[in-house]
Amino acid sequence: MEQPEALVIGGGPAGLMAAGELAGAGARVVVAEAKPSVARKFLMAGKSGLNLTKAEPLARCLAAYGEAAEPLRPMLTAFGPEEVQRWAEGLGQPLFTGSSGRVFPVAMKASPLLRAWLARLEGQGVRLRTRWRWQGWAGAALRFATPEGPRDLAPGVTVLALGGASWARLGSDGAWAPWLAARGVPVTPFAPSNAALSVDWSAHMAPHFGRPVKPLALTAAGRRVRGEAVISARGLEGGGLYPLTPELRAGAALTLDLVPDLAAETVAARLAGPRGKRSLSNHLRRALRLDPVRLALLNEFARPLPREAEALAARVKALPVRHAGLRPMDEAISTAGGVAWAGLDAGLGLRALPGVFAAGEMLDWEAPTGGYLLTACLATGRWAGRAAAGRPLAGDAAAGQESAEPKERP
Template sequence: MTDTRESVDALVIGGGPAGLMAADALLSAGRKVLLTEQKPSLARKFLMAGKSGLNLTKAEDVETCLAAYGEAAPCLRPMIEALPPEAVATWAEGLGQPVFAGSTGRVFPEAMKASPLLRAWLARLAGLGLETRTRWSWSGWDGDLARFETPDGECRIAPRVTVLACGGASWARLGSDGHWTGPVGDLGAPVAPFTPANAGLRVEWSPHMEPHLGSPLKNIGLRAGALASRGEVVISERGLEGGGLYPLSPALREGAPLELDLAPDVEVQMLEARLRKGPAKDSASNRLRKAARLPPAARALVMECARPLTREPEALASLLKALSVPHRGLAPLDEAISVAGGLRWDGLTEGLELAARPGTFAAGEMLDWEAPTGGYLLTACLATGLWAGRHAALHDG
């Protein structure tokens, strides 16, 4: 087996948005950068996320943005302040990709897809001198050397400074497999276990629901524990999924019950009055259709979760405003859009340097933070990548 060794100025491990932004910061500071990626091409998860429309960030002020990160907000504050949502939009436009904000404030490139932005970014980085090596799988350290399994055998790199941007542990087929926790954990660096975030909810449906699989429940209210959201979910074969559900991940992960408000724009008293006006002999399905004005999928869900259905208007109105959906918890980790857990903040310096290994920095979903979808995930990956790269650039080695 070939075993080669070489020295480099700056090493970035991981070719997703955080790693590319760290490389950008290092190159912009005049450092020479080698970036390695275990997959055959860069930014695979980024490209997959952009297939249905690349949500770059959210058009809102820093304080509103930070609130989306929950307990991690104080730790992320300096990074988000250094690259706030408006700066993310400006960055994309600087790469020749105009952006626009949708009705909910979500910011997208006009091209919608991730590929044009990625091509422009990689062209910029190549112009700055970035060297990339794909199919290089990092396997840890041997003293000062970073070890890689490559198509040509084992290679060892002696970097003056390193940035780890190895991702979380969701979508392993795209490169975020969490294997880095082994060598990093061996250092004694504290790592919080990975758990799913922005994940579907597992519900065991009866055959009654089969005609409605794939149907959306639009503009509903959702609550789990102390968390609430409003949006759309889809009834899937395995349960429920969708943007309205994802902000509730922290509470659902802890086993909180899920409640749905199927008529969020109608006060309970008005809903009760509608139900009282309906013919007393109407079937349960007709009452839900005519008086409550629920679409077919919502009616089916009520019958699935609340049979036998009460005929008393007050009780039925209250039920429709807080329908309890029995569930079996979040979907498995590798089916989640993102994760909670990772390198704990108490093992990092303010510059995102590992206290257990000076000269090694970390960024992106490796860090212990989570956020709902809506541009927050990519914003934090870019912001922490920029922050780690800038601080790594100051390291002399």
């Protein structure tokens, strides 16, 4: 039976961050990854530009995490948006900040950053073992299915960074949840987060599949989000919709404001103007500058259209969306649920399993897209790695700039 000093299970951002902290403290670290290569979800995120974090004050950043803001506060205080940027730059990756505050590598992809990161870890002596799928415990040991057959490891400390339960093909399948629950770790059931909405479109919507809807504001349970959505063959998706996942998951109705820059009174006044021989569709297009996509949505969900101006304006400003709920969890960008905070100590150690820590999306938190997901994965991975190594948990001025040379062993 192999007995590494430190074992990290899961080769995503949280796991790699934990491995770097352990190795930086002088521990001999093994990272076990079930897939043939590490950080597959990270690389997939890079296909749309790799939004690393969001350049904003810490208080505003924390607010994005909702109920999990307080338990995440110490981790994000120690390694928040500013520290994430310094860390990436310390890996030789120049960054830029978009008009929305979102921070991206100039390369606009994840692979250069990942290569530099893995090179640093290799220099620290971290050993990566791919196609090592964790299968739970065999007595006191951790059992893995490997290309060479079953292997048991009995590490000094373990950091679990196994992801949530979406995008199983990239490695996050949630299979670990019953194993931890059977050992007394409280686990909140998984639920989709940052998820698309299922809509059974009529045939006339087909020409609009793949097109964005903007300008647009979306409202559910009194929460209003200004953003855009995209019409897909299976429903609605996009950054304007994803922040409303918690409300939609709870069964709240969704309405669309198709002219978010106009007050309802202004919309009614424009629609009450002379129409002449124009059709109602042409009148809507000219009076409100509705493009074909928004006009199609109005016809999809509000036919027969009211003829009275105020009633029609009310539909334009609060268009009810008929939908079949959220898309399946495996299609969601992320998941809510996972290891409950009550089962964790201040260092993200599992109370029921001394010497075992958890980090990343397998913890019970959720956040909208926009850099928040990756920021918290990095921050919790760093926190758990430092705690497992016995290192101080507070932030330091050299965050992300650690030497590749091992430090004194804990």
